[in-house]
Amino acid sequence: MRDYVNWLRHASPYINAHRERTFVVMLPGEGIEHPNFGNIVHDLVLLHSLGVRLVLVHGSRPQIEARLAARGLTPRYHRGLRITDAPTLECVIDAVGSLRLAIEARLSMDMAASPMQGARLRLVGGNFVTARPIGVVDGVDYLHTGEVRRIDRKGIGRQLDERAIVLLSPLGYSPTGEIFNLACEDVATRAAIDLKADKLLLFGAEPGLLDEHGALIRELRPQQVPAHLARLGGDYQGELLDAAAQACRAGVPRSHMVSYAEDGALLTELFTREGGGTLVTQEQFEKLREATIEDVGGLLELISPLEEQGILVRRSREVLEREIGQFSIVERDGLIIACAALYPIADSEAGELACLAVSPDYRHGGRGDELLERIEARARALGLKTLFVLTTRTAHWFRERGFQPSGVERLPAARASLYNYQRQSKVFEKALG
Numbered sequence: 001m002r003d004y005v006n007w008l009r010h011a012s013p014y015i016n017a018h019r020e021r022t023f024v025v026m027l028p029g030e031g032i033e034h035p036n037f038g039n040i041v042h043d044l045v046l047l048h049s050l051g052v053r054l055v056l057v058h059g060s061r062p063q064i065e066a067r068l069a070a071r072g073l074t075p076r077y078h079r080g081l082r083i084t085d086a087p088t089l090e091c092v093i094d095a096v097g098s099l100r101l102a103i104e105a106r107l108s109m110d111m112a113a114s115p116m117q118g119a120r121l122r123l124v125g126g127n128f129v130t131a132r133p134i135g136v137v138d139g140v141d142y143l144h145t146g147e148v149r150r151i152d153r154k155g156i157g158r159q160l161d162e163r164a165i166v167l168l169s170p171l172g173y174s175p176t177g178e179i180f181n182l183a184c185e186d187v188a189t190r191a192a193i194d195l196k197a198d199k200l201l202l203f204g205a206e207p208g209l210l211d212e213h214g215a216l217i218r219e220l221r222p223q224q225v226p227a228h229l230a231r232l233g234g235d236y237q238g239e240l241l242d243a244a245a246q247a248c249r250a251g252v253p254r255s256h257m258v259s260y261a262e263d264g265a266l267l268t269e270l271f272t273r274e275g276g277g278t279l280v281t282q283e284q285f286e287k288l289r290e291a292t293i294e295d296v297g298g299l300l301e302l303i304s305p306l307e308e309q310g311i312l313v314r315r316s317r318e319v320l321e322r323e324i325g326q327f328s329i330v331e332r333d334g335l336i337i338a339c340a341a342l343y344p345i346a347d348s349e350a351g352e353l354a355c356l357a358v359s360p361d362y363r364h365g366g367r368g369d370e371l372l373e374r375i376e377a378r379a380r381a382l383g384l385k386t387l388f389v390l391t392t393r394t395a396h397w398f399r400e401r402g403f404q405p406s407g408v409e410r411l412p413a414a415r416a417s418l419y420n421y422q423r424q425s426k427v428f429e430k431a432l433g
Contacts, residue, residue: 019051026188028059031260059184063095084144131172146180151194208278291327298336348412390425403428
């Protein structure tokens with residue numbers, strides 16, 4: 001029970017932040033076939049109940065493949081896109097129609113003692129996507145394969161205003177009444193861009209983007225994406241990553257890659273600070289910056305537990321407000337997770353590094369080293385030659401970073417007069433080159 005209460009408390013800022021925001025969610029056909037699909041539906045219902053404006057885009061590749069195989073037809077591709085002749089288009093229409101009905105049925109369930117109880121959702125589809133033919137590329141005619149020409153932004157917006165979930169299929173229509181087979185990634189990306197969505201959420205088989213060692217890459221900037229695309233080649237993770245980057249370059253604040261195979265992956269990504277997938281964003285998710293008066297409350301929350309343990313010297317709110325200009329902080333998605341302060345010592349060329357603290361949840365990530373470098377850079381900019389630190393519990397950490405044992409007698413007079421002999425802090429110093 002306590003874990004649930006703590007999770008809910010930490011999720012509450014995100015619940016408020018996501019309300020009335022527009023999310024475009026792309027679920028490939030593989031995700032619809034996966035046993036976890038029912039849990040994803042429940043999570044989408046939860047998002048809707050929390051006031052999120054949802055546009056759901058579904059894929060249909062494996063379902064189309066199954067229908068082609070049943071008819072004895074051979075699928076044809078060029079540059080990773082299906083060539084859609086007339087018989088293939090019939091399979092596409094059959095697969096998409098069946099999937100739409102299946103999705104509508106799942107989102108219409110109202111089972112007692114289940115997350116769907118009392119949901120009363122309204123799911124709306126329609127001719128919201130105008131398409132055009134891709135045409136001939138490298139001498140290959142794509143026939144009925146198309147690309148998105150326009151998203152009916154106003155039409156979708158009206159449905160979202162009426163609290164409906166909008167369902168978009170990988171089909172588009174031309175002004176002359178033709179039907180085109182579309183890539184669901186293209187539909188989702190264009191929908192997110194044209195609707196000015198707050199997030200694009202892309203489901204894939206993996207937890208997110210994995211590096212060459214199989215470790216999850218939690219955050220990327222769009223400018224970092226091309227190097228990963230070259231490494232991935234033409235696999236599906238590369239397609240998702242490319243879609244995420246395209247959306248961000250076109251103004252979508254954040255794109256997320258999450259797993260359709262992992263129960264709760266969507267909620268973990270949206271309602272926890274660490275997330276569970278890969279975030280592609282133009283913004284800096286974690287910032288090292290100088291503190292402002294608005295940060296006092298967050299600083300108190302960070303350092304109070306360490307003051308209670310006697311690790312840090314107590315500082316009142318009034319003292320922090322007065323000395324806030326001395327602090328540098330690491331901010332992660334609105335939460336202050338680390339801090340350090342620099343106090344120039346009067347009548348000397350020395351300064352004191354004080355109040356270096358990192359939240360227990362974010363240790364072992366090199367943030368202490370980043371703050372130390374920041375403080376040393378600030379000290380050099382002020383023309384200081386020596387940096388002192390007084391500590392009771394972390395002597396080894398500072399010694400490993402070039403600080404040498406010193407003594408009270410080495411402190412400038414202005415600081416030595418304030419030394420607290422009851423704390424018996426050890427004094428270390430470091431020459432700033």
